[in-house]
Each structure stands twice: as C-alpha cells, then as structure tokens.
Amino acid sequence: MNEEDTDSSATATICSSLRKSKRAAERTLENLIPFIERKLFLKVNREKTVVAYVGKVKFLGYAFYTNKNKDVGLTCTPQKCCENEGEACAK
Secondary structure, rough: HHHHHOOOOOOOOOOOOOOOOOOHHHHHHHHHHHHHHHHOOHHHHHHHOOOOHHHHEEEEEEEEOOOHHHHOOEOOOOOHHHHHHHOOOOO
C-alpha cells in the first residue's frame, strides 16, 4: 500500500440546495456543512460555497432564470448548448 492509498479524504463536489429566501438558504447552509463534514466525512470547499440568487447560479452547465411573471425556467449555458449541437462556442 503506497501513500496515495492511505489518503482517505474525499471532497463533495456537486451539491445544490434551492430555498425561497436568502435567510432560509443561510440557515440550511449552516446545518448542511456540519452534516456533510461530520456524518459523510467529506470536505466542503468554503471558498466555492455560496448563497446566491437563483438567476446568478450556473450548475453543471445549466442556469435558472425568472421572467416578469416570476415563472422559473432552466436554460443551458452557451458552452453546454454548443457541446450539444457539436459546434464550437464563440468566446
């Protein structure tokens, strides 16, 4: 067994939790981080962990949007759309 095999650290890389208000999201985050770290034994990257408005979040190549009627929808980011169409994205 080499040194790489003895490293038992793991990182939670993909997680999204949507809440109705900013305060509710902050409360959830306060409870979720200790659960992930203590019960699941995963590390949480606190630099990347944020509470943000749903319209500002991109998750796995997709983004949420709201319109004037407050309807919520899902759209793909330009890079994800170009991957799906087999085209190169203009940056």
